[in-house]
Amino acid sequence: MSHMNYARLMAVDRDHVLRTAATLLTRRATATMDEVARAAGISRATLHRHFAGRDALVHALEALGIAECEAALETARTDEGPASDAVRRLVGAIEPSAGLLAFLYTENQLFEGEEQNEGWARIDARLVALFRRGQESGEFRIDLSPAWLTEALYGLLASGAWAVNEGRVARNDFVHMIVELLLGGAARRGE
């Protein structure tokens, strides 16, 4: 049946386009549709055939980011074991998506609370639950609210992604930097 042979034709790899767009937009959030197309190695016309417009592209990126976050939450099994270990697994699992998340994190500041924040709400709820679990088990301090810890995790992921992209820190240190700062802080532990 001919409708199953798209991959045989010169069909664009939609996922590749999205990831390229994510990389570019993370670096320059105001990049043109034409620049996005060039970066993906396709023409503006073709890009527009796959994504009705810039809004559609951003929406697709948002859906991708949500999917990757939820996949990372699954991979990290955030319900199991010590909460701090779960956080460590989560940051490790989410690291490849950090650039995309950094883009979406700032982009969402201008979407005046609309659309598909059901997805983000689900993710937020799971993160909040993880931090709350850590508090209830006595691992985490209780004077920092789970909501703030969630927000801080987003912020540190974005900061880390940018710092890596601009060469201010090494990519290999990404997970260690974020996890250690988020969980342990800058101060030396009293010994």
Place this chain on the structure above:
Amino acid sequence: MSHMNYARLMAVDRDHVLRTAATLLTRRATATMDEVARAAGISRATLHRHFAGRDALVHALEALGIAECEAALETARTDEGPASDAVRRLVGAIEPSAGLLAFLYTENQLFEGEEQNEGWARIDARLVALFRRGQESGEFRIDLSPAWLTEALYGLLASGAWAVNEGRVARNDFVHMIVELLLGGAARRGE
């Protein structure tokens, strides 16, 4: 001498315009020049008389942000006393500027490393020096580089500002949240 009487006329309060613009642009980074003008209570024409264009406005905001950061560094006396106390004073002093910094922090992602980063470089140097001082005095751990701690401070300030603006956390908790997470981390101290 007539050139000293601007304030007597209907002259616009430049600082008020800048701060209003900072507040609005923090919330919606793509706000129009017209929206900025309306928010400041002036017309678009008058706004354009004081700031040649959007670039000039952003530059002025950047200069304001740099000035406020350096003022905060002075106020906090980051060279004196324990480094952790200095960080605490610094975050407290910089708190009123956090929204503006959040805007500039993301805006700078698209200025492809140009212009007046001499100002930011000076501030970065002072922050790095502060964290390094803390490491050398044994207060801060040495496995987190001063560059990363600086980046993380920016990220947490931005996250905190956004979280406060959107009502996810209380404004009164701002300094405590950021300082405690940055220095102490989420994990309970071993006792």
Place this chain on the structure above:
DNA sequence: CTCATGTGAGACATGCATGTCTCACATGAA
């Protein structure tokens, strides 16, 4: 009062990204 200055309102042109369309070419199927 008279005049100069700063402002508001609006018209206007410009630049630029976007969205749409057409046409020619390349590739794979029949």
Place this chain on the structure above:
DNA sequence: TTCATGTGAGACATGCATGTCTCACATGAG
């Protein structure tokens, strides 16, 4: 081969923010 599909290149119109200009009004100085 012939045909259908997906693509690239380019032209074109549109929308929107920007930048510039003019004119009328308000306020304070003289």
